[in-house]
Amino acid sequence: MQIRIYYEDTDAGGIVYHANYLKYFERARSTWVRDLGIKQQALLEQSIAFVVIDMSIQFKGSAKLDDLVTVTCELLQAKRASMLFKQDILLDNKLLVSATVKVACVNTKYAKPMGIPTELIDAIDKKKGNA
Amino acid sequence: MQIRIYYEDTDAGGIVYHANYLKYFERARSTWVRDLGIKQQALLEQSIAFVVIDMSIQFKGSAKLDDLVTVTCELLQAKRASMLFKQDILLDNKLLVSATVKVACVNTKYAKPMGIPTELIDAIDKKKGNA
Amino acid sequence: MQIRIYYEDTDAGGIVYHANYLKYFERARSTWVRDLGIKQQALLEQSIAFVVIDMSIQFKGSAKLDDLVTVTCELLQAKRASMLFKQDILLDNKLLVSATVKVACVNTKYAKPMGIPTELIDAIDKKKGNA
Amino acid sequence: MQIRIYYEDTDAGGIVYHANYLKYFERARSTWVRDLGIKQQALLEQSIAFVVIDMSIQFKGSAKLDDLVTVTCELLQAKRASMLFKQDILLDNKLLVSATVKVACVNTKYAKPMGIPTELIDAIDKKKGNA
Numbered sequence: 284m285q286i287r288i289y290y291e292d293t294d295a296g297g298i299v300y301h302a303n304y305l306k307y308f309e310r311a312r313s314t315w316v317r318d319l320g321i322k323q324q325a326l327l328e329q330s331i332a333f334v335v336i337d338m339s340i341q342f343k344g345s346a347k348l349d350d351l352v353t354v355t356c357e358l359l360q361a362k363r364a365s366m367l368f369k370q371d372i373l374l375d376n377k378l379l380v381s382a383t384v385k386v387a388c389v390n391t392k393y394a395k396p397m398g399i400p401t402e403l404i405d406a407i408d409k410k411k412g413n414a
Numbered sequence: 415m416q417i418r419i420y421y422e423d424t425d426a427g428g429i430v431y432h433a434n435y436l437k438y439f440e441r442a443r444s445t446w447v448r449d450l451g452i453k454q455q456a457l458l459e460q461s462i463a464f465v466v467i468d469m470s471i472q473f474k475g476s477a478k479l480d481d482l483v484t485v486t487c488e489l490l491q492a493k494r495a496s497m498l499f500k501q502d503i504l505l506d507n508k509l510l511v512s513a514t515v516k517v518a519c520v521n522t523k524y525a526k527p528m529g530i531p532t533e534l535i536d537a538i539d540k541k542k543g544n545a
Numbered sequence: 546m547q548i549r550i551y552y553e554d555t556d557a558g559g560i561v562y563h564a565n566y567l568k569y570f571e572r573a574r575s576t577w578v579r580d581l582g583i584k585q586q587a588l589l590e591q592s593i594a595f596v597v598i599d600m601s602i603q604f605k606g607s608a609k610l611d612d613l614v615t616v617t618c619e620l621l622q623a624k625r626a627s628m629l630f631k632q633d634i635l636l637d638n639k640l641l642v643s644a645t646v647k648v649a650c651v652n653t654k655y656a657k658p659m660g661i662p663t664e665l666i667d668a669i670d671k672k673k674g675n676a
Numbered sequence: 677m678q679i680r681i682y683y684e685d686t687d688a689g690g691i692v693y694h695a696n697y698l699k700y701f702e703r704a705r706s707t708w709v710r711d712l713g714i715k716q717q718a719l720l721e722q723s724i725a726f727v728v729i730d731m732s733i734q735f736k737g738s739a740k741l742d743d744l745v746t747v748t749c750e751l752l753q754a755k756r757a758s759m760l761f762k763q764d765i766l767l768d769n770k771l772l773v774s775a776t777v778k779v780a781c782v783n784t785k786y787a788k789p790m791g792i793p794t795e796l797i798d799a800i801d802k803k804k805g806n807a
Contacts, residue, residue: 290425290426290427290431291425291431291433293425293426294421294422294424294425294426295421295424295425295426295428295429295478295479296421297426298426300421300422302422347426348426
């Protein structure tokens with residue numbers, strides 16, 4: 284997934300504000316979910332949402348205004364109630380930011396953890412079978 | 415209401431990103447509502463939210479990192495289903511941003527306009543009586 | 546220009562946070578500038594930036610998570626030191642947000658207004674000639 | 677440091693968007709720096725900025741609209757070119773988010789790492805002496 288850097292993304296240091304890289308990671312995970320045929324808005328209407336519960340991030344370089352960065356999203360492990368992703372942000376094949384992200388599924392009405400929807404588990408299995 | 419400018423608020427131009435001033439206006443309106451004794455989270459749980467429907471903004475100056483700006487919030491007019499505010503952002507008594515903001519009340523479940531909650535109308539009337 | 550709505554764009558009301566529409570307008574203006582062959586990062590390195598000085602916005606509808614909105618950018622008028630744009634945000638041909646945006650050019654080192662760079666003026670004239 | 681949660685901070689899940697907690701951590705670090713008598717805007721004008729280079733975050737709970745959270749900032753270690761912080765976000769003494777954050781100093785003109793300014797080192801030492 285490619286993401287263009289706009290003024291909104293930068294800060295007074297002249298580079299992308301560090302917290303914004305987390306948004307790019309989330310955009311890439313959302314795209315990954317959408318590509319599996321899952322509609323997050325439909326899940327949300329059933330009070331189901333994905334939340335980040337653990338994250339480790341290394342910032343090695345910076346993107347600037349007008350840059351076009353690439354964001355990756357690789358599922359390392361899917362458990363009953365959480366998924367572990369490895370994600371990178373690259374600029375011209377140079378690694379800028381690297382992260383491992385653990386995502387859980389919650390019921391937004393009761394703020395309680397819940398199992399990952401079976402439609403997502405099935406879509407992941409089907410994709411693996413195709414690979 | 416005073417607001418400190420952090421890195422998150424600035425952009426690569428070295429000043430506050432223009433859309434962020436709208437956040438400060440909204441913080442000041444939220445504080446105004448809270449000071450009237452209204453809990454927005456409680457309203458939200460009843461599917462009631464305030465949304466901006468019309469806005470006119472003049473940007474005359476800029477705030478920078480570490481600046482402490484003052485944000486005002488004056489109710490010009492309260493109708494059955496909307497409120498009109500005059501809001502300014504100042505730095506050391508110098509006007510930076512000026513806006514008129516029209517806010518309506520919506521039912522978030524049906525995305526439909528609705529009358530302003532009577533508890534807010536009453537609180538406004540009571541405040542006027544005290545003034 | 547098409548923009549996908551992610552979690553980062555929404556608020557607890559379940560819709561896009563109003564100030565974020567200004568980011569989409571700015572992304573569309575940046576894309577318009579880039580399509581004219583102007584590099585904003587290069588301008589920035591010469592201490593030249595575009596800033597919004599006046600804006601009028603009507604919010605008529607809302608976008609939700611996963612929506613794909615269209616953002617337009619039409620130059621109404623170019624003067625020596627400012628440009629006036631008409632911008633819309635649409636979802637499935639339904640108008641959500643409409644704005645007129647006045648943009649000026651500033652020297653970021655002295656925070657002073659300056660004339661629009663001639664390369665941009667020339668690119669606008671050339672585009673008009675082609676149209 | 678106490679931070680109020682506004683609409684801008686939340687997402688369609690009804691809770692604070694995860695990347696925004698990084699902003700609160702940065703606000704607390706900025707306040708810590710300011711309390712040491714260091715002016716970040718003055719540093720920035722000399723092309724000196726602090727950047728996050730490594731971060732590990734555990735999200736254990738969520739804040740909602742109108743909540744007033746407490747953000748802590750404890751310096752664990754100061755080296756020649758980096759500082760390590762332990763930071764927590766709490767709501768009513770309940771731990772919501774916990775992080776370790778490694779911050780380095782960079783020259784923004786050359787995007788190069790540099791030693792932490794001696795005025796900051798001295799201020800840290802002086803504070804330790806007072807403690």
